[in-house]
Amino acid sequence: MPSPYLDDDGEPRYGRRASPEELAAIRREQGIDAPAAGAPPVGGADSGAGRAPGPGDAEDNPYARRGARPRPGGALPPGGLRRRRRGRRTLVVGLILLIVVPLVLLGGAMALVLEGSPSAGTALTGSGEVYLDAGVASALYSLSADAPLSECSITGPTGQAVTTEQPAGAGDLPSYVSFTPPATGRYTVSCPTGTAVVVGPAMRMDRLLPASFMILAALGSGIAGLVVGAVGLVRVLRRG
Template structure:
């Protein structure tokens, strides 16, 4: 015999209730029996609380971002952001890197130089080392330089096919430059700094890489923006 029951099989402490008596007792105490559905008023109150929470925070009770009656819809990132990054990589950075590479190679010679124009004349001090720069591969081909006395000055072309040549002014005065294609667009300035050629090459290659990456990013961004 169990220690918590009497000889008659009744509980030693309290009284054993039938299921009907237990249900009636729970109703009297305001306690819902196990498995019983919640009252309609309580279900309505819970639904109202959920709706109020969703309106106040924008988050469904399950923790997901709530949308309309069709269910939660997650927030989408700004769809134009990738397109904007691609345009910057493709249109802004490559020209900047290209200009930086050229300026590193010429050591700022183009900004310190003198455009020849149609006249082809430039004033130089005696002993000045000068570089003749062009904008095309054949710009300096066949060019000649004369000193103030009309004597030809030797032009040195460091690399074949490169629109660049150097010469040294032997005396102060106006030097005359003549080219088969004309002197418009040519510049006479300080010689190129060949020690910076590797840096210039890296910058120019970086400009090309940024252009390609920008093109790919722009295509991807445009495709996502259309969705």
């Protein structure tokens, strides 16, 4: 009776027994056995399987050597990301010192000198009327250093003339005179045609010195911010 596992020629119906050489090659291809020294790679197998990377592999694999840098266009290493973040923080600090801090210091200086009302005041050209409270120290400011404030006159609600004066310590402010309204009401300011003036709160001359320091600090902050911002911008562009 013929065997169900053999064909008419006596060969296996469902497979073929591998020779010892073929079995060894299969085991090497599957990584079960290490290839013999100097043995050529098995057909279809990766030429780099089962061996340490050689000198030529370093060109294809940027991470084959310790400390190798990634190719251009790849992700930055953690150190590069940290340096870029530091550059951005430096740029932000520079912008704050250049813009925000000077604005705050200048606004504070004006508020200190003008009794906390740097925006209070009425602008007039030539002549006009302004409402003032009795006893509140007021001043007449000129928008031009050579404006003839000495030729300006102020008349009260009842038609009486109001005396103006240049307070002590205002010698360097020729475009500024102060006065005190004797009564509450509308005051008429008359100046030569075309003279632009502002009627507002009087300056506190005793606060000019600290206000001057604040202005100098604003100037120094702007210069420092310009330098720090430039350094931060260079770092961001270099790391980018």
